[in-house]
Every structure is written in structure tokens, then in C-alpha cells.
Amino acid sequence: MTGTASGTAATAPSAEGGAAPERRPGTRGLAAAERRRERRSRWYRRDVRWSPYAFVAPFFLFFAAFGLFPLLYTGWASLHRVELTAPTDMEWVGLRNFARLLEDEFFWNALKNTFTIGVVSTVPQLLIALGIAHLLNYKLRGSMFFRVAALTPYATSVAAATLVFVLMFGRDYGMVNWALGLAGVEPVDWQNGEWTSQIAVSTIVVWRWTGYNALIYLAAMQAVPNDLYESAALDGASRWQQFVHVTIPSLRPTILFTCVVSTIGATQLFGEPLLFNGGGGATGGADHQFQTLGLYLYEQGWVNLHLGRASAIAWTMFLILLLIGAVNWLIVRRLRKST
Secondary structure (H helix, E strand, C coil), rough: CHHHHHHHHHCEEECCCCCCCCCCHHHHHHHHHHHHHHHHHHHHHHHHHHHHHHHHHHHHHHHHHHHHHHHHHHHHHHEEEEEEEEEEEEEECHHHHHHHHHCCCHHHHHHHHHHHHHHHHHHHHHHHHHHHHHHHCCCCHHHHHHHHHHHHHHHHHHHHHHHHHHCCCCCCCCCHHHHHHHCCCCCCCCCCCCHHHHHHHHHHHHHHHHHHHHHHHHHHHHHHCCHHHHHHHHHHCHHHHHHHHHHHCCCCCHHHHHHHHHHHHHHHHCCCHHHCCCCCCHHCCCCCCCCCHHHHHHHHHCCCCHHHHHHHHHHHHHHHHHHHHHHHHHHHHHHHHHH
């Protein structure tokens, strides 16, 4: 009886006062709470470590499906004789498709046309873009309007722009020949001439990409410190001298970048010459006078149905782009050493 009473009194509320003593969790409860904290901490560390990879994973998945796999499959197909009508029937030929390219006069013609159109379109394009950027770099009224207007051709559809230029370069009723006629020049058959057709195709490229490059140059010009211009002005340099001796040297990396990007774009030129030929397909004119590597690839793969040869052309273009990238890397390295 005494033990029971004393035990009851130990747990009952005190007469003098107060609540019962607070119950503390036992060893088992502390261990469970510690395990929960450790689990949350582990999940947090995993989240911090792996979340960035999960965020960028969709890009790599799409790149593997639509970029890497086609590239590898094209390389594999280039080593086989395979037709588009039976893409699963492959006959191993090794490097024979590449060897045939070296003996193919149409391939060398397409390579020459690609180089010519690339030079004729890239050089005026970048020079005009540099001049436009220099004008937009000053505080002009409505400068934002002019910047948007400069980017409008880039946002225009390739098909729409090319079809308009086809009408402009028409032999009988084209606006270009009409303007030349006012100056006393005989009408020019732009589509059937070698140089005239390449100049016409280059004009489309110049029109579409000049504004884009101008905005790139403008952004680079606005990053040039004003102290350089002020120092040049104090030394008596004119606006033209400031442009030549301050602006151009400061834009060397940007100019190199646009040269490389424009060269890559010229190597892959396809839509403009295809649509400029009208209903002539991928031949690039009656005498292949403006057939580029892109058109030649399309003709071999989807017109002549020689998928193996087309794959060899695609990999040849890829190797040319790698060569351009290597030259760009060497030039950038030399520029960094010089500065």
C-alpha cells in the first residue's frame, strides 16, 4: 500500500503547485528523429548535386537523338553502298565513296561555287554591317526603330525572300534589269550566267544577314571604353581615324567570330540556290553554275537516291567545317598572344 501510494503521488500534480514534470523522449525516439534528419540531409545533398544535370538532361537527350545519332549513322553509311529505296541493304565499300568524290567533276564544281558565293556574299556583308553598326552607334533619333529594321530581313522566311529576289532578278520583267535599262545597260540573264547567278544568290545572303551582323558589331562597339575615343580626340584624331585605329582593333575578336560564322553558313548554303533555280530542282542551273555543296548533297541523296554518296558529301562538309574551326582557333590563339 505504501509503495502504491508513493508511486501515485510521484506522478500526480503537486499540491503546491504546478504541472507534472515534462516527459522527455526516450532513446528510441531520439534515434528515429536523428535518422529522419540524416535522410533529409542526404536527399538535400543529392538534390544539390544532381539537379543541375537533370535540368540540362533534355538538351543532351534531344542532341543525342537528333544530332549525334544522325552524325554517326551518316558516317557509317558513307562507308557503304546504300540506296534510299533500300536503306537497310548496305554493302561495305570502305572509303570508295570518298575516293569517287575526288574524281567527280560535279563535286569540285560545287566546292568552287560554294567558295565563290561564300566570298562574294561574306565580304560585302560584313563591310556593310560594320558601316551600319558605326552609324547606329551614334545617338540618332529613332535608333531603336533602325535596329529593329536592321533585324527584319533575318526574321524573314528564306523562301519568301528568295522568291521576291527571283522576281527582282527576272530577265524580262525584273526590277534590277529595269533599273539597269534606265542606265543604258542591256538586260542581264541573271539565272543562266555563271557569275551573274552567283552574284544574285549572294545578294540574297547579303540582304538576309547584314542586319544580324550589324547588331553584333553594334553590341561590341558599345562595349569599347569611351576613354579610348576621348584620348584619340585629344590627340587630334578625326572620326575616321578613331574608327580605324580605335574601333576596328577593339572589334578584332568580334570580326573574327562573324567571319567564321559567315563562312560556316556559306558552306551550308542550301535554301537560296535551291529556290533561285525555280523548278529546276537541285541542279543549280542548267550548267550547275550555282550548285553548292548543299545542293549537290541533296541531288545525290534525294534525287539520284545514292544515300552512301550523299553521306560521304555530308562528312566532307563536316571535315571542312572542322578545318575552319581549327584555323579560327589558331588565329584566336595568335591574337591573344599579340595582345
